[in-house]
Amino acid sequence: MTLPIAIHWFQKDLRVSDNPAFWESTHTGRAMGMFILDESASHRLLGGASRYWLYHSLRSLEQSLLALNVPLIVKRGSAAAIIPQICKKYPVAFVTTNRRFELSSIATENAIARHCDLRRHNGNLLHDPHTLRTGAGKPYQVYTPFWRSLTHAGDPPPPIAKPHAQKGDADIKNIARLESEDFDDWNLLPQKTNWASKFDSYWSKGEAAAQKKLAAFLNTAMADYHDGRNRPDLPSTSQLSPHLRWGEISPRQIWHATMAACAAQGRNHRQGGAEVFLKEICWREFSYHLLANFPDLPVKNLRPQFDDFPWQDRADFLSAWQRGQTGYPIVDAGMRQLWQTGWMHNRVRMIAASFLIKHLQIDWRRGEEWFWDCLVDADSASNAASWQWVAGSGADAAPYFRIFNPILQGEKFDPNGDYVRRFVPELVKLPKMAIHQPWTLPPMILAEHGVILGQNYPHPIVDHDFARKRALAAYQTITSKE
DNA sequence: TGAAATGTTGGGGCG
DNA sequence: ACGCCCCAACATTTC
Numbered sequence: 001m002t003l004p005i006a007i008h009w010f011q012k013d014l015r016v017s018d019n020p021a022f023w024e025s026t027h028t029g030r031a032m033g034m035f036i037l038d039e040s041a042s043h044r045l046l047g048g049a050s051r052y053w054l055y056h057s058l059r060s061l062e063q064s065l066l067a068l069n070v071p072l073i074v075k076r077g078s079a080a081a082i083i084p085q086i087c088k089k090y091p092v093a094f095v096t097t098n099r100r101f102e103l104s105s106i107a108t109e110n111a112i113a114r115h116c117d118l119r120r121h122n123g124n125l126l127h128d129p130h131t132l133r134t135g136a137g138k139p140y141q142v143y144t145p146f147w148r149s150l151t152h153a154g155d156p157p158p159p160i161a162k163p164h165a166q167k168g169d170a171d172i173k174n175i176a177r178l179e180s181e182d183f184d185d186w187n188l189l190p191q192k193t194n195w196a197s198k199f200d201s202y203w204s205k206g207e208a209a210a211q212k213k214l215a216a217f218l219n220t221a222m223a224d225y226h227d228g229r230n231r232p233d234l235p236s237t238s239q240l241s242p243h244l245r246w247g248e249i250s251p252r253q254i255w256h257a258t259m260a261a262c263a264a265q266g267r268n269h270r271q272g273g274a275e276v277f278l279k280e281i282c283w284r285e286f287s288y289h290l291l292a293n294f295p296d297l298p299v300k301n302l303r304p305q306f307d308d309f310p311w312q313d314r315a316d317f318l319s320a321w322q323r324g325q326t327g328y329p330i331v332d333a334g335m336r337q338l339w340q341t342g343w344m345h346n347r348v349r350m351i352a353a354s355f356l357i358k359h360l361q362i363d364w365r366r367g368e369e370w371f372w373d374c375l376v377d378a379d380s381a382s383n384a385a386s387w388q389w390v391a392g393s394g395a396d397a398a399p400y401f402r403i404f405n406p407i408l409q410g411e412k413f414d415p416n417g418d419y420v421r422r423f424v425p426e427l428v429k430l431p432k433m434a435i436h437q438p439w440t441l442p443p444m445i446l447a448e449h450g451v452i453l454g455q456n457y458p459h460p461i462v463d464h465d466f467a468r469k470r471a472l473a474a475y476q477t478i479t480s481k482e
Numbered sequence: 483t484g485a486a487a488t489g490t491t492g493g494g495g496c497g
Numbered sequence: 498a499c500g501c502c503c504c505a506a507c508a509t510t511t512c
Contacts, residue, residue, distance in 0.1 A: 347483085350483070354484095389483090398484085401484085401512045402485080405486090475512085
């Protein structure tokens with residue numbers, strides 16, 4: 001008996017193992033993989049760093065599928081148009097995909113489902129974001145009860161294996177050859193200036209690399225993760241975020257591998273590094289829970305009173321922040337790490353975001369947009385939820401008056417200044433007692449260490465004490481109106 | 483997953 | 498020896 005032709009539509013699941021939708025297509029059909037770069041108007045365009053990652057991830061996926069004898073069709077255009085067209089043109093029985101939760105993606109999937117047998121799976125989250133509910137039957141808006149209910153629900157489903165290699169089928173190979181474009185033609189990599197020149201040395205892309213990175217983390221950094229995760233100067237985080245973003249690895253794989261590692265190491269997974277690590281994985285889950293239930297999350301304040309916040313429209317300040325020229329070393333190091341590597345340590349993301357919002361009084365959406373463009377892990381759920389969290393405009397947000405002091409944060413979490421020196425080379429000779437506040441040294445001493453403020457490193461663009469008081473005053477203007 | 487301001491306490495210097 | 502003051506250290510409150 002010949003199985004029907006099936007398409008697995010890869011979206012944010014560029015992997016072959018623990019991929020429930022892909023599994024279905026290969027086990028109940030003759031499967032073709034499909035990836036569509038959808039740049040139609042309703043979809044947010046990928047940022048530059050994301051396009052870089054996508055290129056390499058597709059390369060890797062292509063190889064994995066080749067080994068499984070599954071052809072891959074890549075196309076550019078509107079998925080809502082392309083998939084029904086292909087289904088009409090060829091005898092495609094059904095289409096599988098792992099559902100997304102962005103508003104535009106939901107609309108696209110629904111449109112396709114009207115024309116094809118679209119079978120949607122929950123392949124990228126631990127649980128369905130619509131099933132976890134508070135006692136009152138509402139979505140969670142506070143992280144801790146969300147975490148409690150998630151852990152109370154028990155372990156997520158165990159990951160499923162990758163499919164066996166397929167028989168190899170002339171029909172679908174033919175279709176793929178006729179239909180597929182070559183993503184080399186898509187200009188996914190930088191064209192004019194190669195700003196991603198350093199990315200290659202920082203990142204291995206693809207499913208195998210993700211698994212390797214997870215294993216390395218579980219065997220080394222996880223033990224110290226509780227405190228280590230806050231140290232941008234140390235290699236103490238998993239750096240799995242871009243792999244998760246593209247679905248090269250699934251949270252269920254991470255969850256169960258962490259449990260297994262704890263068992264093998266004789267550790268308790270309910271405490272120490274493992275629990276904190278799983279909590280971070282669940283922050284991503286929480287972000288998706290928020291996005292699924294409050295689809296405006298990426299563009300609208302969850303707390304509407306923030307709609308009246310007196311944001312400053314200062315292109316010069318925004319640009320200084322983007323280029324890592326604020327005069328606050330920990331902020332500048334973070335922003336330059338972002339530019340050079342496509343990634344920023346999470347502690348520093350909070351500091352840099354707080355600085356943009358609170359010190360410079362710039363709308364969090366400007367920061368969200370910059371991160372969207374620069375991060376290899378830019379994800380509509382995590383990025384938006386985290387920016388709203390820092391701004392205080394989100395559901396379970398940090399109170400607005402929680403204003404990070406970039407000097408204290410630097411001294412606390414980069415105690416020797418090594419992180420600053422790595423990314424702000426003009427400060428490399430400064431002693432650690434001054435590296436987070438170079439302006440406190442007399443100009444003579446600074447010059448001896450190769451620093452001339454205003455020439456090779458900026459003066460602080462705002463005074464911390466002034467900025468803090470101004471931020472609190474601005475916050476008053478929206479709270480007093482209620 | 484803050485920081486600053488304000489309040490409290492207790493040891494020690496000193497008249 | 499005693500009371501007073503100063504202030505570091507810690508705790509609590511406030512933004």
